[in-house]
Amino acid sequence: DHNISNALAAVAVGRLLGLDFPVIAQAIANFNGAKRRFECKGYCNGITFIDDYAHHPSELLATLAAAKQKVTHGKYERVVAIFQPHRYSRTHTFMAEFATAFKDADLVVLTDIYSAGEQNPHNIRGEDLAKAVGQHHGHVVYQPQLTELREFLPKVLQSGDLAVFLGAGNLNQQIAPVLAAFVKVRHDQVDSPGLTAGCQDYPDQVLKLVVRTHRNSFAVPVVIAIIIENISYNKEVMAANRLTDDCLALTG
DSSP states (O other): OHHHHHHHHHHHHHHHTTOOHHHHHHHHHTOOOOTTSSEEEEEETTEEEEEEOOOSHHHHHHHHHHHHHHHHTTSOSEEEEEEOOBOHHHHHHTHHHHHTTTTTOSEEEEOOOBOTTOOOTTOOOHHHHHHHHHTTOSOEEEOOSHHHHHHHHHHHOOTTEEEEEEOSSSGGGGHHHHHHHHHHHHHHTTTSTTOOGGGTTOOSSOOOEEEEEEETTEEEEEEEEOOOTTOOHHHHHHHHHHHHTTEEEEEO
């Protein structure tokens, strides 16, 4: 809804300035959006990873409502909200509002609070927020430490999920490790039946992560972290490009 309103405002201003509508429409189509506002960071195994700066209850409601629309329209099957509360004072002040802000998520995963340098006079924890949200939502999981979160998410995320990482702290730094974990699982299971073609016949030596840069509507393949011993350059690049067809991280 926010993007629709903004787009309509841009159309109105463009027409007021005398621009032809096709010019306006093309400009809007080429607009990638603001950084950390429903920003797609990658996908793997049918899971799309979204980074969003939302850290206030009203922002969470708006972002998750937009995510739910995508599920309603059949593009995804579940909205998984992964939220890192930001500041003890904000969490304490808006506890009631946060508790009801996740109604459009199918699964809510909460971490401990990112302090942003604040003291904690009320001795509040992320677990307190998890309990409050749990009073209004049937599927809430508390994973206090980010290291635990990295291990937990690959176990619960499934094909068709829209995984939305929410918060103004350092939660978004966990997206790449989670993507890497999916790549590792696929590599470890290379002999398993039913595995998609992207990882089949991939060398057994060392696999870390493949990243593509993303500019406008073009994805340029860039192999960033493939380390393979005793494999020719051509085989390395071919294998990396096969993998990026299924596991893609968008950067820049």
